[in-house]
Amino acid sequence: MTNNAKIPVVVSGATGKMGREIIKAIAQSPDMSLVGAIGRQYLGEDIGEVVGIGELEIPVTDNLEVVLAQAAQESQLPVMVDVTHPSIIYDNIRSAIAYGVRPVVGTTGLSEQQIAELAIFADKASTGCIIAPNFSVGVILMQQAAITAAKYFQHVEIIELHHNQKADAPSGTAIKTAQMLSELGQSFNPPLVEEKEHLSGARGATYGENIRIHSLRVPGIVARQEVIFGALGETLKIEHNASDRTCYMSGVLLCVRKVLALKSLVYGLEKLL
Numbered sequence: 001m002t003n004n005a006k007i008p009v010v011v012s013g014a015t016g017k018m019g020r021e022i023i024k025a026i027a028q029s030p031d032m033s034l035v036g037a038i039g040r041q042y043l044g045e046d047i048g049e050v051v052g053i054g055e056l057e058i059p060v061t062d063n064l065e066v067v068l069a070q071a072a073q074e075s076q077l078p079v080m081v082d083v084t085h086p087s088i089i090y091d092n093i094r095s096a097i098a099y100g101v102r103p104v105v106g107t108t109g110l111s112e113q114q115i116a117e118l119a120i121f122a123d124k125a126s127t128g129c130i131i132a133p134n135f136s137v138g139v140i141l142m143q144q145a146a147i148t149a150a151k152y153f154q155h156v157e158i159i160e161l162h163h164n165q166k167a168d169a170p171s172g173t174a175i176k177t178a179q180m181l182s183e184l185g186q187s188f189n190p191p192l193v194e195e196k197e198h199l200s201g202a203r204g205a206t207y208g209e210n211i212r213i214h215s216l217r218v219p220g221i222v223a224r225q226e227v228i229f230g231a232l233g234e235t236l237k238i239e240h241n242a243s244d245r246t247c248y249m250s251g252v253l254l255c256v257r258k259v260l261a262l263k264s265l266v267y268g269l270e271k272l273l
């Protein structure tokens with residue numbers, strides 16, 4: 001494969017926990033070529049050296065706009081993988097689309113309103129964009145299993161557990177799972193008694209009509225989600241446990257390949273499998 005045939009990829013958030021794994025995954029992919037690494041630390045240092053895989057001849061820079069402009073000018077169909085922070089992700093996606101760079105977004109914390117606005121923006125630009133709150137195929141299977149179980153159970157709550165460096169709560173995955181259950185059009189969790197919270201938040205956050213999400217943040221965990229169904233005399237727990245961030249990489253690479261053929265925004269890896 002010639003260098004020209006490779007998919008040019010910019011990684012935004014390259015020096016973070018996810019970004020480092022993504023740099024390694026892209027460097028190992030014969031059909032991809034890293035063309036930019038955006039971070040706030042290790043400025044000017046080679047990103048390959050920073051992540052411990054040897055020189056890649058791509059220095060870390062904090063100027064996303066310049067890198068996007070260069071990627072758009074020097075190559076066809078460039079892709080930006082973004083794993084940064086809820087506070088900047090909306091602007092990063094708009095900038096990428098404006099430069100004709102296709103965003104693959106792992107960053108969580110976008111509101112439904114923001115996703116709807118970005119979908120219109122991507123549509124108008126006829127530019128593919130993928131927002132995947134979770135890149136793990138195992139998580140998608142957990143969500144599909146929850147959808148199947150929901151046909152037979154009227155009571156469900158979601159518990160998500162993450163490391164305590166996570167900025168947003170609930171997790172993007174928990175929100176997406178609750179959204180998928182809500183879209184089934186059935187009503188969950190009919191109240192049997194009048195509840196009173198003696199400590200505010202004790203019953204978790206409520207998504208939509210009445211789906212509870214409980215968020216735990218403790219060191220020692222990468223990411224875990226439990227969807228717990230209840231009925232008379234039985235409970236069913238569907239659980240996914242991410243013990244290492246490498247579990248997200250096959251999904252990231254799949255999205256980088258798939259986004260090239262898209263002309264609009266897709267929200268959720270499940271729509272691409």
Ligand SMILES: NC(=O)C1=CN([C@@H]2O[C@H](COP(=O)(O)OP(=O)(O)OC[C@H]3O[C@@H](n4cnc5c(N)ncnc54)[C@H](OP(=O)(O)O)[C@@H]3O)[C@@H](O)[C@H]2O)C=CC1
Nearest residue numbers: 013015016017018040083084085106107108132133134135
């Ligand atoms: N879709 C999925 O499958 C997954 C998604 N995620 C999501 O990815 C995102 C990143 O997670 P993670 O890698 O753990 O986080 P980290 O904090 O480890 O990394 C975030 C990166 O973004 C940079 N960053 C943060 N804030 C800013 C800012 N204001 N301006 C510019 N750069 C900034 C950080 O720079 P600095 O180091 O200087 O702070 C760092 O490089 C989160 O939203 C998380 O929920 C995580 C795992 C899987």
Ligand SMILES: O=C(O)C1=N[C@H](C(=O)O)C[C@H](O)C1
Nearest residue numbers: 108133134166171172173223
């Ligand atoms: O911050 C994380 O770590 C993760 N964030 C994503 C989310 O909010 O769902 C995906 C995964 O749970 C890891």
